[in-house]
Amino acid sequence: MEIWRLPISASQRGKLISSGYTSLSSLSSISSSDLARELKVSESEAMNILKVASHSRGSETSNASCSIVEGAQSAWDMLHDEESLMHITTSSADLDNILGGGIHCKEVTEIGWSSLSLIVNSVLKYKLTTAFSSESIIFMLIGGVPGIGKTQLGIQIAVNVQIPNDFGGLGGKAIYIDTEGSFMVERAFQIAEACIEDMSEYNRFLRKDFQECKIKMLPQDILENIFYFRICSYTEQIALINYLDKFLSEHKDVKVIVVDSVTFHFRQDFDDMALRTRVLSGMALKLMNLAKRFSLAVVLLNQVTTKHTEASFQLALALGDSWSHTCTNRIVLYWNGNERYAYIDKSPSLRSASAAYSVTARGIRNSSSSCKRIKMM
Amino acid sequence: MTPQSLLQLTSQKCTTGCPILDRLLYGGIPCDSITEIVAESGSGKTQICLQLSLHAQLPVSHGGLAASSLYLHTEFPFPFRRLHQLCLSFRSSNAHHFPVNDNPCDRIFVQSVHTADHLLEIMSKTDPFIENSKNQVPVRLIVIDSIAALFRSDFDNTPVELKRRSSLFFKISSKLKALAKRFNLAVLVTNQVVDLVGPNEGINGLRIGNLVCLHTSGRRVCPALGLAWANCVNSRLFLSRNEEVIREENEKSNGQSCDFVKKKMRKLYVVFAPHLPESSCEFEITREGLFGVER
Numbered sequence: 001m002e003i004w005r006l007p008i009s010a011s012q013r014g015k016l017i018s019s020g021y022t023s024l025s026s027l028s029s030i031s032s033s034d035l036a037r038e039l040k041v042s043e044s045e046a047m048n049i050l051k052v053a054s055h056s057r058g059s060e061t062s063n064a065s066c067s068i069v070e071g072a073q074s075a076w077d078m079l080h081d082e083e084s085l086m087h088i089t090t091s092s093a094d095l096d097n098i099l100g101g102g103i104h105c106k107e108v109t110e111i112g113w114s115s116l117s118l119i120v121n122s123v124l125k126y127k128l129t130t131a132f133s134s135e136s137i138i139f140m141l142i143g144g145v146p147g148i149g150k151t152q153l154g155i156q157i158a159v160n161v162q163i164p165n166d167f168g169g170l171g172g173k174a175i176y177i178d179t180e181g182s183f184m185v186e187r188a189f190q191i192a193e194a195c196i197e198d199m200s201e202y203n204r205f206l207r208k209d210f211q212e213c214k215i216k217m218l219p220q221d222i223l224e225n226i227f228y229f230r231i232c233s234y235t236e237q238i239a240l241i242n243y244l245d246k247f248l249s250e251h252k253d254v255k256v257i258v259v260d261s262v263t264f265h266f267r268q269d270f271d272d273m274a275l276r277t278r279v280l281s282g283m284a285l286k287l288m289n290l291a292k293r294f295s296l297a298v299v300l301l302n303q304v305t306t307k308h309t310e311a312s313f314q315l316a317l318a319l320g321d322s323w324s325h326t327c328t329n330r331i332v333l334y335w336n337g338n339e340r341y342a343y344i345d346k347s348p349s350l351r352s353a354s355a356a357y358s359v360t361a362r363g364i365r366n367s368s369s370s371c372k373r374i375k376m377m
Numbered sequence: 378m379t380p381q382s383l384l385q386l387t388s389q390k391c392t393t394g395c396p397i398l399d400r401l402l403y404g405g406i407p408c409d410s411i412t413e414i415v416a417e418s419g420s421g422k423t424q425i426c427l428q429l430s431l432h433a434q435l436p437v438s439h440g441g442l443a444a445s446s447l448y449l450h451t452e453f454p455f456p457f458r459r460l461h462q463l464c465l466s467f468r469s470s471n472a473h474h475f476p477v478n479d480n481p482c483d484r485i486f487v488q489s490v491h492t493a494d495h496l497l498e499i500m501s502k503t504d505p506f507i508e509n510s511k512n513q514v515p516v517r518l519i520v521i522d523s524i525a526a527l528f529r530s531d532f533d534n535t536p537v538e539l540k541r542r543s544s545l546f547f548k549i550s551s552k553l554k555a556l557a558k559r560f561n562l563a564v565l566v567t568n569q570v571v572d573l574v575g576p577n578e579g580i581n582g583l584r585i586g587n588l589v590c591l592h593t594s595g596r597r598v599c600p601a602l603g604l605a606w607a608n609c610v611n612s613r614l615f616l617s618r619n620e621e622v623i624r625e626e627n628e629k630s631n632g633q634s635c636d637f638v639k640k641k642m643r644k645l646y647v648v649f650a651p652h653l654p655e656s657s658c659e660f661e662i663t664r665e666g667l668f669g670v671e672r
Contacts, residue, residue: 146607147586147649175380181410181554182611184652185386186403220384227380232555243378264608267547303608305543308536315583318608335584361654 006052015039016049027053092366094355095342140347141262141324143302143317144333149340149359150301151182152191153333154258156364157299158226159192161256164217167199172255172296173225175244179237179264183228192222194362227254234265238279241286248294257290261301263318277322284326300327339367388652391518391563392440393425394432394467397669398645401658405440408517409557411550411564411609412650413524415600416616417593421643421660422567424667425616426520427460429565430485431467433518435474442563444517445484445510449499451526455487466665484514493527493545500552507560517560519553523567525601543605550609566610570598586613586648587655593617612650618643645669 006013019038021027027035027050036046144150158176163169176183196217227247231237248254262283270276291298307316317324317332324330330345336356343354356367390404399405406412406429416422430448435441448455464482468475475481490496503519510516528545532538557564570593573581581599584590585607591598593616600607600615607613621642646657659670 145583145585145604146610147613151651180611181558182651184388184407184410185383186388187652188383223383226383228383228386229378229380230558232558233551240378247378264547265551267544267605267608268551269544269548304604305608306604338589 006049008049008052012039012041012045012049015041092355092357092364094366095357095364097355140298140329140331141300141302141317141327142331142333143304145304145315145335148333148335149357149364150333151180151260152187152359152364154260154299154301155183155188155191157256158258159188159195159222159363161297162217162222162225163195163199167202170255171253173227173251173253175227175229175247175254175257177237177240177257177259178228178230179232179259180261181230182260183230185223188223188226189219190361191363192219195222198362227251231265234268234279237262237265238283241283241290244286244290248290248296252294254294254296256297256299257287258299259301261303263303266319267303267305277320280319280323281326284323389437389442389561389563390440391429391433391442392435394428394666395660395668397658397671398660398667399440401645401647401653401656401669403653406563406565407612407652408442408561408563410611411553411557411566412612412614413566413568413600413610414614414616415568415570415591415648417570417598417618420593420616420618421662421667422616423456423522424459424463424662426522426565426567427456427463428666430460430518430520431463431481433563434481434484434514435471439471439474442517443514445486445514446518446520447503447506447516448485448487448520448522449490449496450487450522451490452523453489455489460485462664463666470665486516490521490527492531493549496521496527496549497545497552500549500556503556504559507556507562515560517562519556519562519564521564521566523569524549524606525567525569528602529569546602546606546609550606568606569601571601573597573599588615588646588648591615591617591646591648592619594619612653613648614650615646615648616643617646 008016016027016039030038030050032043032047032050035050036043039046039049142150142153154176158174161170161172161174164171196219199217229240231240244257266276266280287298287300290296303318304315305318307314315334317330329347332343332345334341334343339356340358341354341356344352358365358367388410389408390399390402390406391408392399392405393402414422414425426448430446432440433442433444433446436443460482464480467481488499490499507516528542532542553564553566556562570591571581573590573596581603583604585600585604591600600613619642620639623638623640643660643662644657645660647653647655659672660667661670
């Protein structure tokens with residue numbers, strides 16, 4: 001209870017509590033004369049108490065909600081915030097559909113870029129508002145075998161986050177942490193170019209609604225807005241994530257962090273496995289804090305490994321069960337016949353579903369097969 | 378820590394010596410990246426490695442890296458004679474780039490490797506070696522031919538040993554990538570294949586990359602060293618060879634059996650690569666080297 005923390009005398013505190021004022025919010029709407037009468041103290045003393053109380057409430061004025069526990073929000077406020085959340089769209093309409101519109105800026109997921117129909121969908125469906133709260137961000141793991149398109153997805157997200165607000169995007173920048181050396185600039189350029197072309201086409205399509213929406217972006221601009229870090233060891237990885245705090249406070253327009261892949265450097269011999277678990281959970285915690293503080297999405301690309309059961313093998317996310325469980329949202333990419341599929345393995349807010357997608361020269365797009373279907377589990 | 382500017386980050390490539398292959402690979406073998414070539418014996422892995430080591434010496438304006446190469450070989454003996462043969466044809470077609478008495482073979486440093494630990498040892502010495510080479514012709518290409526030979530015999534098939542083997546993969550790959558980044562090297566690694574037998578191939582039947590299944594010499598195969606190693610390389614190329622019947626010859630009038638004219642059909646496939654689409658092309662191996670064929 002915040003009353004305990006107020007810098008007032010013990011007798012004043014005792015009087016407040018016995019009169020029923022147990023939280024700061026209860027002091028927000030009372031006048032000093034009323035308070036003086038209630039507490040049987042002088043008016044100047046009451047005014048002092050109110051001043052101290054409003055002072056400690058000062059930092060929360062932006063969110064306006066009164067809470068008993070600092071940082072908490074009522075469920076109603078949370079629902080309101082969710083509805084006004086911005087989404088980073090994927091390029092595949094089916095993927096976006098199972099992801100409730102795209103990657104939330106609170107949750108990290110993997111997503112690609114969508115086709116023209118998806119851009120239209122996401123704009124019409126969601127309010128073009130830039131308000132989103134500073135609630136905690138849950139990050140998401142995306143795992144898959146080599147060649148399934150994890151890096152492609154990562155690049156697509158880093159490009160998609162930059163879609164301007166006028167097109168239903170976040171207009172933000174991206175941090176891309178490359179641990180494997182898979183990032184190819186020419187591919188990012190290709191994807192950026194295709195993204196701008198899609199936007200121009202959309203612009204032409206809806207010309208009557210958006211007069212001033214000229215596409216002035218160039219692929220080079222998109223590449224410039226991706227902060228690219230290449231790291232070569234796990235110590236560098238930890239150091240970088242620790243450094244991101246400072247970096248993000250200087251670059252408040254970053255809206256997504258992509259780590260490709262988060263597992264590579266941890267799969268070497270760690271003499272002490274308990275140390276590895278500690279380091280990993282520390283890193284996860286840091287990332288979650290960054291996501292929360294700076295209101296951004298965190299996308300972690302994960303390798304897969306095999307788990308040997310009695311009869312056969314099973315694919316599992318690398319780095320063990322405890323690592324997988326630190327992330328509340330997980331998407332698994334896999335091959336189904338000749339198609340690439342994304343499956344929501346776990347999520348607190350989305351239903352388990354799978355959707356097909358494809359990797360094209362323009363980036364991630366809807367699967368081209370005509371019999372694709374979103375399967376709900 | 379400052380982020381790298383993507384606009385200044387150019388991915389340099391090393392030409393393979395054949396414009397058709399270069400087109401398939403969008404320029405050649407990329408630097409700051411590990412490219413793996415998977416094939417069964419006799420498919421042309423070593424040919425590509427030797428050819429690349431020579432063409433890396435071409436100036437950058439002609440697709441090379443203006444560099445010498447470090448060739449780590451694990452299978453014996455090293456094909457010196459074939460290298461010499463390739464060198465002659467390389468010199469004759471690129472005479473204007475090299476002075477008269479120059480021998481491109483001088484710029485290929487060959488080192489034999491016996492075990493995985495030996496490889497790690499060599500790599501720790503490679504750092505100063507490459508650093509020193511900057512004074513003459515810098516080393517910009519490392520070839521490991523083949524990585525599979527280092528791991529095929531030393532490890533039992535128990536989970537503990539396999540785990541130890543896996544962490545060695547990541548250690549080696551991590552060191553190679555660090556070297557590649559530090560000196561902007563291209564790394565080329567060759568790998569062998571294992572046969573897939575029967576309908577239940579277990580983990581080896583897992584699809585990795587663009588091809589549902591790899592076929593060579595009429596058999597279904599998969600790359601050696603498993604899923605763990607697949608996670609360690611950036612790009613994977615597959616060379617297949619098959620005997621194809623072109624036509625029948627000497628057809629007898631009574632329809633009895635006749636001679637078939639067979640031809641070796643060789644194809645290069647992109648299994649996975651972050652910058653390449655799914656593609657393939659035919660190639661042939663001649664005295665002058667390995668070249669793509671346009672049909």
